[in-house]
Amino acid sequence: MVESVLRATLLGLQLGMTLALIAAGLTLIFGMLDVINFAHGALYMLGAYFGTVIAGQFGSFWLALLLAPLMVGLVGAAIEILSLRPLYDRNPLYHILLTFGIAIMIQGAIIQIWGAQSRQIPIPDLLSGTVAVGPVNYPVYWLFVLGVSTVLIGIVWLAIERSDLGILMQASAHDTEMVSALGIDVSKVFTGVFVFGAILAGIAGVLLGGSRSVHPGMGFGIIIEAFIIVVIGGLGSFRGAVYAALLIGLVTAYGALIAPTLTELFLFIMMAIVLMAKPSGLFGATEAA
Amino acid sequence: MKSVVEFFDRSQASPTGNELLSGQGRLAVLVSIVVLALFAPIANAYEPFWLNMLVRMMIFALLALSLDFIFGYAGLLSFGHAAMFGAGGYAAAMLITDVTANALIVLPIAMVVGAVVAGIIGWFSVRAHGIYFAMLTLAFAQMFYVIAFTDLPATVLGLESFTGGDNGLFGIQRYETFGVDFTSTLLYFYLTLATVALSFVALLRLSNSPFGRVLQGIRENEERIQFLGYNVQRYKVLGFALSGAFAGLAGGLYVPFQSVSHPGLLHWMISGELVVMLLLGGLGTLWGPMLGAGLVIFLEEQLAGFASWEIILGGIFVVVVIFAPQGLAGAITSVRNDPKNVVTNAKRAIRNYVDKVRK
Secondary structure, three states, X not given: OHHHHHHHHHHHHHHHHHHHHHHHHHXXXXXXXXXXXXXXXXXXXXXXXXXXXXXXXXXXXXXXHHHHHHHHHHHHHHHHHHHHHHHOOOOHHHHHHHHHHHHHHHHHHHHHHHOOOOEOOOOOHHHOOEEEEOOXXXXXXXXXXXXXXXXXXXXXXXXXXXXXXXXXXHHXXXXXXXXXXXXXXXXXXXXXXXXXXXXXXXXXXXXXXXXXXXXXXXXXXXXXXXXXXXXXXXXXXHHXXXXXXXXXXXXXXXXXHHOHHHHHHHHHHHHHHHHHHOOOOOOOOOOOO | OHHHHXXXXXXXXXXXXXXXXXXXXXXXXXXXXXXXXXXXXXXXXXXXXXXXXXHHHHHHHHHHHHHHHHHHHOOOOOOOHHHHHXXXXXXXXXXXXXXXXXXXXXXHHHHHHHHHHHHHHHHHHOOOOHHHHHHHHHHHHHHHHHHHHHOHHHHHHOOOOOOOHHHOEEOOOOOEEOOEEOOOHHHHHHHHHHHHHHHHHHHHHHHOOXXXXXXHHHHHOHXXXXXXXOOHHHHHHHHHHHHHHHHHHHHHHHHHHHOEEOHHHHOHHHHHHHHHHHHHHOOOOOHHHHHHHHHHHHHHHHHOOOOOHHHHHHHHHHXXXXXXXXXXXXXXXXXXXXXXXXXXXXXXXXXXXXXHHHO
16 A cells, blocks of 8 residues: 555656656746747657657657757747737737647648657666655656656756846846837847757657657647646746646546546646636736736 | 737737638629539448548537637637547437437537536636636646546446446447437538537527627627626636537537547546647638538548658748738738739748748
């Protein structure tokens, strides 16, 4: 009993931290750009596929972890500059439709290039096998994923709260006109935020690509989970996204112990309760409307 | 962030529906129905596959129409219309298997089921506004999906099977009403055409009734409508339930035609695709979304042969969003009103795009 609870806790934390990487990008893009990015799951998937290719070509997981997210960042830059930039002054509905279309395109391109069968990123020997955590034998790779995601989330948190760049990002989101009048190229800041979110999603893709299967349906599979997290945490709130991601990760892991089939239902019920009680989410600003 | 909420509350399109009530509009609608009715036997004789596709196009046109009524007019973006579509479908499947295959009994019940499900989802969701409303409808619709997928009612009630779990309910026969057997695709086509045409007229009337005007008023300025003494929440729930009734009707037509009711009907991808159909066709025009639905079904069908059909379909969405935000309806209206300047307008749109990208 104690063992399965401990195992579930570790698994939940790991799942939560990786989900936080995806949700953080989603919520940052929403908070700064006002864009609900349906293509975020597709970027995560792209990270995993780039990871399989690089790890397969060069036989190095570490190179994949380094390069694949950067490549996803490049794709993100192309998406932001070529398609989102002309649409900022439009109804956000069009952002949803646009990113939905892009997600479909990326999924189609992946099936076209790599086929529909599922793959996996080979993990290095250093990270394979299990290690004893108290009474539980736990896979080393999963601990590694937990560690890397936690450190990354910590760095991003500090960067947003403390660095000049983070403050510039917050200011651009708060008052675009004012920042622009101060001589700062706001559209570059926007591109930067989108690329940053894409890179985080790409990292999550490589990390989870080592433990889960990589297949063309994974993008749309994760996007709803990420949305639930962002909505529960509060749209646009980074802190909220991280806490909510941990919450969802743990609920999923414990739920698998108690009633596996109903876990998903429970996630939606949680989201509905939060939305009805406090529509702006647990950490969001109070509802504008 | 505030702007998003406001944008969602007051969508920019300005639907009137009046162009359809004008003499020319009525003629266009009538001509389309007659052309469809005459085209069907020809299609049936030469390529039955086309007839099959036409039926599915019309059913999705009805579904898109139902969403346009609540989204285009009342400004409520439902991201969960699949729930009502699927609920109507499951209701029809169960009734046909266990009770009767009479369309005049089953279809109205599918409508009632759609309205009830929409009423429940709406009653909870109208507490939130804009994008939060959309997320709530999504959450509730996905709950229905999970319930159908895991066959929760069977577990709770101790039955062997209720929704059939992830397999769904299959082997559903088509309607048979007072001796008329709709098993042939041609007859099913006429049943669908008649149902969709009647629903279209009903929703067009409803949109331009005092009730529809209040819904439009809510979209434009909710507070003012409230101050005028209308119970805004009640109007929203009622409008949502009405929309759900027609979504349920679409489900009731779809399931016997495909002979299977499965959880995929309730999945959010259907809701997402539906929103795409609406925007592609032209929000708030009633006829545009129907056209958009037809086009999406047509493209999916035609491009399925290519390995990369998703790339093309996604690409079309992206291009339409960037260059023709009013959708097909907007493009058609602009060409009709100003046929000489089509090239100039297109050039201007492209120049505009390049300028904004370079910014």
